[in-house]
Amino acid sequence: MAALPINTKVVVLLILGTSMVVFTIPAGKADDGLKQTIMSVYFHDHSSGSPDSTVRAVVGFPGKLWNLTQFGTLFVSDDPVTEGPDPESAPVGRGQGIFVTTSLDGVNTHVSLSIVFTNEACNGSTIQVQGNSDQMKAVREYGVVSGTGKFRYASGYVTFENFSFNSSISYAVIRCNISIRHY
Numbered sequence: 001m002a003a004l005p006i007n008t009k010v011v012v013l014l015i016l017g018t019s020m021v022v023f024t025i026p027a028g029k030a031d032d033g034l035k036q037t038i039m040s041v042y043f044h045d046h047s048s049g050s051p052d053s054t055v056r057a058v059v060g061f062p063g064k065l066w067n068l069t070q071f072g073t074l075f076v077s078d079d080p081v082t083e084g085p086d087p088e089s090a091p092v093g094r095g096q097g098i099f100v101t102t103s104l105d106g107v108n109t110h111v112s113l114s115i116v117f118t119n120e121a122c123n124g125s126t127i128q129v130q131g132n133s134d135q136m137k138a139v140r141e142y143g144v145v146s147g148t149g150k151f152r153y154a155s156g157y158v159t160f161e162n163f164s165f166n167s168s169i170s171y172a173v174i175r176c177n178i179s180i181r182h183y
């Protein structure tokens with residue numbers, strides 16, 4: 001474990017699994033022992049609607065299509081989350097949650113999602129993501145409102161950005177950057 005050239009307050013460098021580097025540093029004396037954790041993970045989003053999809057529309061208004069741009073459509077997701085963009089890279093956990101198209105014009109979606117860790121270092125811990133964003137934007141940002149296990153009292157934010165998208169099979173690899181403070 002090498003010393004990190006971030007600043008003199010760096011106390012811990014956790015390596016989760018094989019290659020994902022997670023920085024945990026004290027957030028500062030005023031923050032009462034809070035640590036800051038920053039990591040990037042990758043969601044594998046299969047949304048073709050076939051039975052093995054990891055994202056599916058479950059309900060919407062009668063007489064309307066249940067799609068991403070239709071106000072009132074509710075989706076559920078259970079995406080594999082890995083350390084790298086390759087689906088075969090080390091598993092981190094699952095992205096399990098719901099999201100609803102919540103603007104009448106079909107632009108915004110409200111997300112309520114748990115990142116459920118299953119890797120050795122954080123097994124059983126969760127991060128709770130919640131917020132509303134323009135789903136068409138290249139970078140979507142949501143709040144982190146809480147967490148469990150290693151991430152109790154977490155607060156912060158995440159960004160989601162498509163890393164790759166194969167439209168012929170509706171398969172997106174989405175990078176999720178997590179920045180949180182927690183005890």
Ligand SMILES: *[C@@H]1O[C@H](CO)[C@@H](O)[C@H](O)[C@H]1NC(C)=O
Pocket residue numbers: 063064065066067068069070
């Ligand atoms: C979604 O469904 C609505 C009708 O409910 C339709 O007007 C709209 O074009 C559809 N959007 C896409 C991207 O297919």
Ligand SMILES: *[C@@H]1O[C@H](CO)[C@@H](O)[C@H](O)[C@H]1NC(C)=O
Pocket residue numbers: 118119120123124
């Ligand atoms: C995570 O915890 C579950 C249940 O406690 C256990 O079955 C599983 O082997 C653990 N996974 C890892 C990677 O430690």
Ligand SMILES: *[C@@H]1O[C@H](CO)[C@@H](O)[C@H](O)[C@H]1NC(C)=O
Pocket residue numbers: 166168169
């Ligand atoms: C999309 O996926 C299909 C089926 O796996 C594959 O044949 C194709 O090469 C992929 N396209 C891109 C651009 O990766």
Ligand SMILES: *[C@@H]1O[C@H](CO)[C@@H](O)[C@H](O)[C@H]1NC(C)=O
Pocket residue numbers: 045047162165172174
């Ligand atoms: C990003 O991925 C989502 C699927 O998760 C897809 O609906 C959207 O079209 C993709 N956006 C871009 C810009 O490729």
Ligand SMILES: *[C@@H]1O[C@H](CO)[C@@H](O)[C@H](O)[C@H]1NC(C)=O
Pocket residue numbers: 040139159161175177
């Ligand atoms: C996410 O983190 C990676 C480094 O892991 C960085 O290259 C990328 O710019 C970050 N994305 C955003 C939206 O901040």
